[in-house]
Amino acid sequence: MSILPPDMDEAGFAAFLSDLRGTVGGDWVWSSDADMFPYRDAFSPVWNTSEEIQASSAVAPADVAQVQQVVRIAKRHRVPLHPISTGKNFGYGGASPNVQGSAVLDLKRLDRVIEVNEERNYCLVEPGVSYFDLYRHIQERGLKVMIDCPDPGWGSPVGNALDRGVGYTMPQFRDHFGAHCGMEVVLPDGELMRTGMGAMPGADSWQEYPYGFGPDPSGLFAQGNFGVVTKMGFRLMPQPEYYRTGLIRVPRRRDLVKLVNHVNYLSDSGMVSEVRFASPLAALLGNPEFAALATKMGGPSDAEMDAAASTAGLHSWAIDLQFLGPRAATAAQWDYARDRILSDIPGAEALDGDHFALPATERQLENDTQPYPTAIRRKGALGIPSLGIWEIVRDDGHVGFFPVLPRDGEAVFEMQRVLGDAQRQFPLPPYFSAVTAPLFWHSNTFQMVFAPSIRRDDPEHNAMVHRAMKHMVAVAAEHGWGDYRAAPIYQDDVAATYSFNGGSLRKFLEAMKDAVDPDGIIAPGRGGVWPARFREGARA
Amino acid sequence: MLLDTRFGRLQPNAVSHVPVLRFSGDVTGVWYDELDTRWRRKGFVLGGITGADALFVLETLANDRGRRVVSRTPLDLPRVKDVEAVRWIIAPHHPSVSA
Ligand SMILES: Cc1cc2nc3c(=O)[nH]c(=O)nc-3n(C[C@H](O)[C@H](O)[C@H](O)COP(=O)(O)OP(=O)(O)OC[C@H]3O[C@@H](n4cnc5c(N)ncnc54)[C@H](O)[C@@H]3O)c2cc1C
Numbered sequence: 001m002s003i004l005p006p007d008m009d010e011a012g013f014a015a016f017l018s019d020l021r022g023t024v025g026g027d028w029v030w031s032s033d034a035d036m037f038p039y040r041d042a043f044s045p046v047w048n049t050s051e052e053i054q055a056s057s058a059v060a061p062a063d064v065a066q067v068q069q070v071v072r073i074a075k076r077h078r079v080p081l082h083p084i085s086t087g088k089n090f091g092y093g094g095a096s097p098n099v100q101g102s103a104v105l106d107l108k109r110l111d112r113v114i115e116v117n118e119e120r121n122y123c124l125v126e127p128g129v130s131y132f133d134l135y136r137h138i139q140e141r142g143l144k145v146m147i148d149c150p151d152p153g154w155g156s157p158v159g160n161a162l163d164r165g166v167g168y169t170m171p172q173f174r175d176h177f178g179a180h181c182g183m184e185v186v187l188p189d190g191e192l193m194r195t196g197m198g199a200m201p202g203a204d205s206w207q208e209y210p211y212g213f214g215p216d217p218s219g220l221f222a223q224g225n226f227g228v229v230t231k232m233g234f235r236l237m238p239q240p241e242y243y244r245t246g247l248i249r250v251p252r253r254r255d256l257v258k259l260v261n262h263v264n265y266l267s268d269s270g271m272v273s274e275v276r277f278a279s280p281l282a283a284l285l286g287n288p289e290f291a292a293l294a295t296k297m298g299g300p301s302d303a304e305m306d307a308a309a310s311t312a313g314l315h316s317w318a319i320d321l322q323f324l325g326p327r328a329a330t331a332a333q334w335d336y337a338r339d340r341i342l343s344d345i346p347g348a349e350a351l352d353g354d355h356f357a358l359p360a361t362e363r364q365l366e367n368d369t370q371p372y373p374t375a376i377r378r379k380g381a382l383g384i385p386s387l388g389i390w391e392i393v394r395d396d397g398h399v400g401f402f403p404v405l406p407r408d409g410e411a412v413f414e415m416q417r418v419l420g421d422a423q424r425q426f427p428l429p430p431y432f433s434a435v436t437a438p439l440f441w442h443s444n445t446f447q448m449v450f451a452p453s454i455r456r457d458d459p460e461h462n463a464m465v466h467r468a469m470k471h472m473v474a475v476a477a478e479h480g481w482g483d484y485r486a487a488p489i490y491q492d493d494v495a496a497t498y499s500f501n502g503g504s505l506r507k508f509l510e511a512m513k514d515a516v517d518p519d520g521i522i523a524p525g526r527g528g529v530w531p532a533r534f535r536e537g538a539r540a
Numbered sequence: 541m542l543l544d545t546r547f548g549r550l551q552p553n554a555v556s557h558v559p560v561l562r563f564s565g566d567v568t569g570v571w572y573d574e575l576d577t578r579w580r581r582k583g584f585v586l587g588g589i590t591g592a593d594a595l596f597v598l599e600t601l602a603n604d605r606g607r608r609v610v611s612r613t614p615l616d617l618p619r620v621k622d623v624e625a626v627r628w629i630i631a632p633h634h635p636s637v638s639a
Pocket of ligand 1 (some may be wrong): 150163
């Protein structure tokens with residue numbers, strides 16, 4: 001037993017564990033190296049270095065009453081708790097905490113699907129319910145609702161939403177925190193609270209009206225450290241009748257500006273599901289001459305890129321469109337999208353894609369009948385959990401920086417140039433080049449991805465990746481591009497970039513943290529928010 | 541026993557009556573259709589020859605159900621897309637699932 005909670009000796013730690021065992025039972029408290037191994041960050045770039053932050057212990061309560069007792073015990077012993085739901089936050093720190101020696105509060109045993117309502121289209125779940133569990137529950141009962149599922153499907157609606165994770169269907173569902181409606185929270189003193197209509201005894205609209213009355217604190221629990229969420233409601237899409245796809249390609253580099261505006265219109269009007277942007281020119285990156293052009297310092301000119309496209313006989317940009325709804329409506333929406341874009345962008349062309357009634361067959365889910373190359377993974381697009389995405393994991397995992405980018409073609413070009421130049425000093429594959437397309441995961445904004453792999457047996461490589469992450473976060477911030485989510489080891493760097501007016505946002509959050517959780521019992525440091533007890537050490 | 545067909549048509553070389561489930565890299569089907577239910581019950585020792593990547597996924601899922609990899613041997617087979625083949629055994633560990 002080598003890791004102790006902060007400000008605690010062996011005897012104090014033993015007393016803490018003994019109190020936990022007395023509450024949840026000896027089988028559900030862990031502190032040995034072997035038991036704690038799965039709570040380390042398997043994708044850590046600082047694995048086995050002095051910067052790696054590890055928990056001292058873990059506890060898995062069986063129900064909400066036990067969660068309250070665990071929080072009270074932790075408060076009595078002044079031990080920080082790091083709550084996790086399914087603990088699969090790979091790429092963003094796994095199950096590892098912000099403070100060395102914290103106790104992981106593992107909520108996997110709170111695994112009830114409390115309600116799925118197919119007339120009013122919502123669900124209410126506990127934190128240990130995975131996307132697979134929820135999907136199975138719906139399938140086994142033949143309920144006519146569709147979930148929006150991130151990759152991989154072993155995560156949980158609660159854990160994913162609380163880290164503001166994203167999925168792949170309609171805009172109002174794929175921002176998972178945005179799609180939540182009502183939560184129950186154990187506060188840092190062990191008190192139980194419900195938000196929205198859940199605060200009104202007898203209300204039957206908890207999963208329909210998120211706000212209730214007065215200030216709504218639910219945002220404090222996402223990427224936050226103000227409580228332990230023990231129930232959460234989510235809006236669900238009624239099972240759509242039909243799925244349709246179509247591809248639109250545009251010839252010139254600068255056509256992206258108009259294309260983005262059209263996609264914004266279609267998406268904000270509720271006509272399309274997730275839109276995949278791509279550049280067919282990315283296929284040329286294996287050619288050293290083209291790769292040099294696409295990653296040229298300061299970026300290539302439009303004319304250079306258009307000449308390369310024309311020589312290769314390729315389009316500059318493409319969008320994969322997906323429509324969900326009644327068959328006739330999806331046909332009308334595709335017709336509309338095609339006419340709208342083709343009549344505005346000279347040389348644009350459209351290809352009809354697969355379309356079929358839902359639920360899809362296995363063959364349709366394999367997505368091997370699409371008449372054009374596509375990056376869309378059908379299972380995700382149709383709310384079916386899968387682990388297949390693991391095929392993209394390289395080496396021993398990766399860290400992720402996903403800067404938020406305005407939904408604007410010019411901004412896309414600027415990020416390609418600025419971050420492309422910024423990453424040149426690191427020997428990494430080009431995450432940003434003149435053919436890098438924006439990701440449209442969150443409902444109303446774009447992102448790009450910087451996700452270098454790590455290697456357990458190569459500390460020098462990992463140290464380079466670690467430096468690169470910090471550098472990219474800093475350069476992006478100089479241009480107003482902030483990360484949307486980060487592993488504990490990067491949360492302070494990222495939080496520091498949200499610095500308007502001397503960091504007034506962070507000061508406000510920390511004033512609240514000091515008021516409700518002065519000892520830092522709930523996830524101190526999460527989201528860059530430190531209670532007074534740890535603040536000085538953390539900022540030293 | 542689980543066999544990952546990316547490494548060819550492997551044969552379980554021990555006892556021939558052990559049921560064999562085959563998959564190619566992605567464990568979703570075998571886990572969702574078979575293992576998720578079996579791993580919620582007590583007992584059930586599972587062996588396999590799979591890619592190290594598939595083993596990481598299975599190990600993570602097994603850990604959720606109180607199980608651990610108790611034996612792990614890298615195999616001298618050609619790597620497939622840089623993935624090494626591993627022979628392993630996953631067995632119950634936590635009292636809630638120990639037979
Ligand atoms: C190949 C690959 C693909 C991925 N694709 C996606 C994707 O498409 N979309 C996506 O969003 N992510 C993706 N991820 C990242 C990650 O795997 C998922 O977001 C995953 O769902 C997060 O883990 P989880 O759901 O188990 O949440 P958890 O790990 O349980 O929770 C995440 C964090 O939220 C907080 N938290 C959790 N539960 C509580 C609670 N009850 N109370 C208070 N705080 C809590 C904790 O700080 C915790 O660390 C991907 C990762 C990989 C490796």
